[in-house]
Amino acid sequence: MDSEFKLKEARSFENERLTEFIAENSTTILGTNETYILDMVKRALVNPYHWSTRRKEARWYIVVYQRKHDMDPLLLKFAALDFNILQANHQEELKLISSWWNSTELMKQLDFVRDRITESYFWTIGIFYEPEFKYYRKILTKLFMLIAIMDDIYDIYGTLEELEIFTNVVERWDVNLVERLPEYMQICFLFLYNEINQIGYDVLRDKGRNIIPYLKQVWTDLFKAFLTEAKWYKTGHKPSFNEYMQNGLISSSVPTILLHLFSILCDQISDQNLTDVSINHHSIVRSSATILRLANDLATSTEEMARGDSPKSVQCYMYETGANEDAAREQIQSMIIDSWDVINSAAHTSSLPSGFVAAAANLNRVVQCIYQHGDGHGCPEKAKTVDHIQSVLFNPVPFQM
Numbered sequence: 001m002d003s004e005f006k007l008k009e010a011r012s013f014e015n016e017r018l019t020e021f022i023a024e025n026s027t028t029i030l031g032t033n034e035t036y037i038l039d040m041v042k043r044a045l046v047n048p049y050h051w052s053t054r055r056k057e058a059r060w061y062i063v064v065y066q067r068k069h070d071m072d073p074l075l076l077k078f079a080a081l082d083f084n085i086l087q088a089n090h091q092e093e094l095k096l097i098s099s100w101w102n103s104t105e106l107m108k109q110l111d112f113v114r115d116r117i118t119e120s121y122f123w124t125i126g127i128f129y130e131p132e133f134k135y136y137r138k139i140l141t142k143l144f145m146l147i148a149i150m151d152d153i154y155d156i157y158g159t160l161e162e163l164e165i166f167t168n169v170v171e172r173w174d175v176n177l178v179e180r181l182p183e184y185m186q187i188c189f190l191f192l193y194n195e196i197n198q199i200g201y202d203v204l205r206d207k208g209r210n211i212i213p214y215l216k217q218v219w220t221d222l223f224k225a226f227l228t229e230a231k232w233y234k235t236g237h238k239p240s241f242n243e244y245m246q247n248g249l250i251s252s253s254v255p256t257i258l259l260h261l262f263s264i265l266c267d268q269i270s271d272q273n274l275t276d277v278s279i280n281h282h283s284i285v286r287s288s289a290t291i292l293r294l295a296n297d298l299a300t301s302t303e304e305m306a307r308g309d310s311p312k313s314v315q316c317y318m319y320e321t322g323a324n325e326d327a328a329r330e331q332i333q334s335m336i337i338d339s340w341d342v343i344n345s346a347a348h349t350s351s352l353p354s355g356f357v358a359a360a361a362n363l364n365r366v367v368q369c370i371y372q373h374g375d376g377h378g379c380p381e382k383a384k385t386v387d388h389i390q391s392v393l394f395n396p397v398p399f400q401m
C-alpha cells in the first residue's frame with residue numbers, strides 16, 4: 001500500500017537524520033548541560049517510543065528531565081510523586097496476587113512450575129497501568145501464569161502420549177475425564193478448568209454473554225499448536241517457514257490472551273467480534289501474534305537450538321532460503337516492523353473497540369521490552385527484566401519536597 005511505503009520512507013529518513021545528529025554532535029555536546037539530548041536520540045534509535053511501555057518510559061524520562069537546564073522543579077516533584085504513589089498502589093496489588101498464587105500451592109505440588117508471578121504481573125502493568133484497571137491486571141496475571149505452566153508441560157515435562165490425552169481432555173472440557181490423566185496433569189487441568197470457568201461466569205454475570213465456548217476453543221487451539229511443536233521435536237521434523245508461522249501464530253498464545261482481554265474489557269460483545277478475535281484472527285490479532293512469536297524467537301532460538309529444541313523461525317528461514325543467520329534475523333526484524341505498521345494503522349481504521357486495540361498495542365510494547373535483550377520471561381535475570389521490574393515496581397523515584 002502507498003501509505004505503508006510512505007511510512008517506511010519516513011522511518012528510514014528519521015533513522016538517518018538521528019544517526020547523523022549523533023555523529024555530528026557527540027563531541028560538541030559532551031561536557032555540556034545538553035547531554036540529555038544525546039541520550040534521548042540514542043534511546044529513540046534503539047527503542048522507539050511507540051514500542052515502549054509507558055511506565056518504564058515515564059521512569060526513564062523523569063530522570064532525564066532532571067538534567068534539563070530549564071526544567072521546572074515543581075513539575076518534577078509532581079511527576080515523581082505521581083509515579084511513586086501509583087507504584088505503591090501496584091505493590092499492594094502484587095501482594096494480593098502473590099497471596100493468591102501461594103494459596104494454589106502449585107509450586108509445592110508440581111516441581112516443574114516456575115515462580116513467575118512477579119514477571120507475569122509486570123506484563124499486566126505494561127498493558128494497563130492506571131489504578132482503575134486493577135481487575136484486568138488480576139485476570140491477566142492469572143492468565144499469563146496459566147500459559148507459562150501449560151507451555152512447560154508441553155515443552156519440557158509431558159510425554160507425547162500424555163500430551164495427546166491432555167489435549168483431548170481440554171478439547172472436551174469435561175471434568176469427568178480427568179481420571180484419564182496422570183496426577184500432575186489432573187492438577188493442571190482442574191486449575192485451568194476452574195480459573196477459566198470463573199472468568200466466563202464473571203462475564204456472564206456482568207455482561208449477559210456466555211463466552212465459555214470461545215474460551216474453551218482458544219485453549220484447545222493453543223494446546224494443539226503446542227502439541228504440534230512437541231511432535232516436531234520428537235520426530236525431528238523441520239517445518240517450512242510458512243508452516244512454522246501458521247502454527248506459531250497460535251502457539252504464541254496471543255489469540256488466547258486477546259480473546260480473554262476482549263471479553264473482560266469490552267462492554268458490547270458480539271458473536272462476530274468474538275469470532276474475529278478467536279477464530280478468524282483479525283489483522284490486529286495476527287500482527288500481535290507475529291510480533292510476539294518472532295521477538296521471542298530472536299531472543300531465545302539460539303539457546304533453544306543448542307539444547308536440541310525444534311527449529312524456530314530464524315532456523316526455518318535459513319533452511320528454506322539458504323540465508324545466513326544475520327540475514328535471517330534481519331528479515332525477521334523487518335517482519336516485526338511491518339506488523340507494527342498494521343497495528344498502528346488499525347488504531348485508526350479498525351472496527352474493533354479502540355480500547356481493545358490500544359490494549360493489544362500495549363501487549364506488543366511489553367513483548368519488545370521483555371525480549372529486547374534475551375529471554376526476559378524465561379531467564380529474567382539475564383535479560384534486564386529484573387532491572388525493569390525493580391525500576392517500575394519497587395524502586396521509588398527519589399525527590400525532595
